[in-house]
Amino acid sequence: MNIESLVRENIRALKPYRSARQDYLTGVLLDANENSFGSVVTAENLTLNRYPDPYQREVRTILAAMNDVALENVFIGVGSDEVIDLIVRVFCEPKWDSIVLLEPTYGMYRVAASIQDVDVRSCLLTEDFQINTGEVKRKVDASTKLIFCCSPNNPTGNLLRVEDILALCDLNSIVIVDEAYIDFAKTESLVKMVLDYPNLVVLRTLSKAWGLAGVRFGYCIADPVIISYLMKVKSPYNISALTSRMTLQALSKGVEVRQTVDAIIQEREWLSGELNKLLCVKEVFHSDANFILVRCTDAGALYKLLAGKGIIVRNRSSEPLLENCLRITVGTHRENEMLINTVKEYYE
Ligand SMILES: Cc1ncc(COP(=O)(O)O)c(C=O)c1O
Structure with missing residues (x-):
């Protein structure tokens, strides 16, 4: 070529x-x-x-x-x-x-x-x-x-x-x-x-x-x-x-990076599991990254609820194939717990 x-x-x-x-x-x-x-x-x-x-x-x-x-x-x-x-x-x-x-x-x-x-x-x-x-x-x-x-x-x-x-x-x-x-x-x-x-x-x-x-x-x-x-x-x-x-x-600092990446992957798997249990989440897509895509019953409402509590995720619903989808970055364990608890308090 x-x-x-x-x-x-x-x-x-x-x-x-x-x-x-x-x-x-x-x-x-x-x-x-x-x-x-x-x-x-x-x-x-x-x-x-x-x-x-x-x-x-x-x-x-x-x-x-x-x-x-x-x-x-x-x-x-x-x-x-x-x-x-x-x-x-x-x-x-x-x-x-x-x-x-x-x-x-x-x-x-x-x-x-x-x-x-x-x-x-x-x-x-x-x-x-x-x-x-x-x-x-x-x-x-x-x-x-x-x-x-x-x-x-x-x-x-x-x-x-x-x-x-x-x-x-x-x-x-x-x-x-x-x-x-x-x-x-x-x-x-x-x-x-x-x-x-x-x-x-x-x-x-x-x-x-x-x-x-x-x-x-x-x-x-x-x-x-x-x-x-x-x-x-x-x-x-x-x-x-x-x-x-x-x-x-x-x-x-390759060793330290590997440790952080492993910790993020572990946290990603925990967060995926918890998101899967939520009634307002219809599907949690498999992730090979440091974020998770989820399809919700009403992404706009969930986005607003989280933003109102100071938890900012990305609403990707306007993208093709991604109706009612939010993209959530894997946070620290404390941040991820805050996210899950906030949703549970409101929806369940
Ligand atoms: C797929 C992809 N490529 C590139 C970038 C931008 O990376 P950088 O910070 O190196 O400009 C991003 C940032 O979110 C990304 O998601």
Whole structure:
């Protein structure tokens, strides 16, 4: 497959901005109009008055090793939301190209495409929230540059079948597999498949299992050609020195992350069981993520009741296939008990 041919012509021709820190990170640095006198605030062992490494070599090297790929396979964004936005901008010609979404799914794919004036073709998931591959193949044509697959899917919580995702990789489009919640699933990431499928992009984030939503750090693993175009269009210093510092610290804490993930999974199973017992809940869907989708007798009323008590969940009822559905993040045990007790007090 020729990835280059899927890239927008103007992006192929683009001469990227050359930033000062691309060539030199140390020395008598009089090349970037930074403040040579220092910074007004300091952080231990961190240089804040200098622009950070535009190539993010240190963090990318560690992420590459963690994922058993090369540095050239890794791109970092300000959250995976930035990566999503940049992928759309690299491949999709406004007013001309299209993307395919497997809905209901994460809302930012549609927003990123709409900002770029790119057509969104929606393929509904099947009743059991799997990919309708026949339908996707019918909707894809020469203008379809991207197919977004979210696995485990937000807001349904389930994993998509790997064979279905790989079947989409036979199409002449980029297939993005968003694995934001993969750490909560008892299955392997698709990262290794990137080496076999040059049109596969695997998206990861530190916002979920790693507990760093406030830091804003996401990344993708893909073929070096795709990574080189993302590097070309990103703003020169998108990842701050502070973000890199926090990320480097976090990435050394794999054991602690595993413990937290195990605790969240245990709590998810407890919460699922308790939700299942509630009379106002008709169905609790299986979850491979850190949230649970439930179908209620009246999602709007339950949402209002909980919000009135200061317990905020997400009402997904307006999404296709999700009539009367709420999405509930797994909280701490105390928070989950508050939720269950509040519902019981009112309804039972
Ligand atoms: C499926 C999915 N992808 C990406 C994101 C955004 O992640 P980030 O915080 O890395 O931008 C979210 C956030 O909820 C999500 O649910």
